Amino acid sequence: MHLVNLGARLGRAWALSLAVVAVLQATAGARAEPLAAPAGDVILTVHGQIAHSNGAQGAALDRELLKSFGVITLHTSTIWTDGTSAFEGVELAALLEHLGASGSVLRLVALNEYAVELPMSEAVPGGPLLAFRMDGKDLSPRDKGPLWMIYPYDTNPAYKNEVSYSRSIWQLTSIEVLP
Template identity: 50%
Template sequence: MMLNVSFPMLRVIAAVVFTFTGGAGFSEAHNSRNGPVLTITGLVGDAEASGLLEVDFEMLEALPVTEFSTTTIWTDGVQTFSGVELSVLIEELGARGTTLTAIAANDYAIEIPISDAVPGGPIVAYKINGSTMSVREKGPLWIVYPYDQKTEYQNEVIYSRSIWQLTQIVVQP
């Protein structure tokens, strides 16, 4: 049976699942097509506690989709990226920190100030040129900035924050 609930409601469900299962995987309580692709921990959810949320593609796709075309230093030519704005994801999570630690599948980790999460800023991309991204193609998730739209996004600091094969975000004070 499919439930039609909003992303904030899924946050509540995830908190309840975490509380009553001792942290057992959210995917056991949520019928997803591929299981969780992103784990978010730290200062999210209720103000009284730190949280844990395992996010699957259905949850990401339930949020407003943002799409932009840009060149990158890692790809050839203009690419079109689709995903959820980092600002929207942060708001939906109820993030209460100032820094995101983004961690990739290969354990690469980078700190991203929450101040980067602005409308029209970076997205957590799950599609490139209309197709989901494989691990080989820097997927399944990649934090991408609209590099061609703002010159301030064209520098080494921002490039280092453009983490691909994203698997985890830790919201820190």
């Protein structure tokens, strides 16, 4: 009877070992997959504490790479525009998830070097959107592009405050993920 229990224990240990190895291989494969190189003009660089990059300077992203992270449309009004607009872009949370960001603070910088910092905990699904289109037109630097961080002001009144407005950076070109 003692040998039967020992055999059963060894069998369970062997099965558990195989399961752990399978999980580790799947995880390693997912992490090892490199981020594609941009084919077009780079509109955003992300650096700092990220697991996935495509160069020595972090992740260089063109519009198509950003779109590959999942485009959503947000209908909202802003204090800078008339009426409700349709903003298309990538949620900040989706971008950070795809890049394997692991910091606690984000520093966002615009073309004119205006910068804002926000806690990474603010990057939640249904939260800030990195918009590259407004009302069907690509955003250019003349109209707050290449990227404008927009909050869902109309669907979540908690974002209608001076802190969120000050973090709604336009002409966004760089994000640093800080510890």
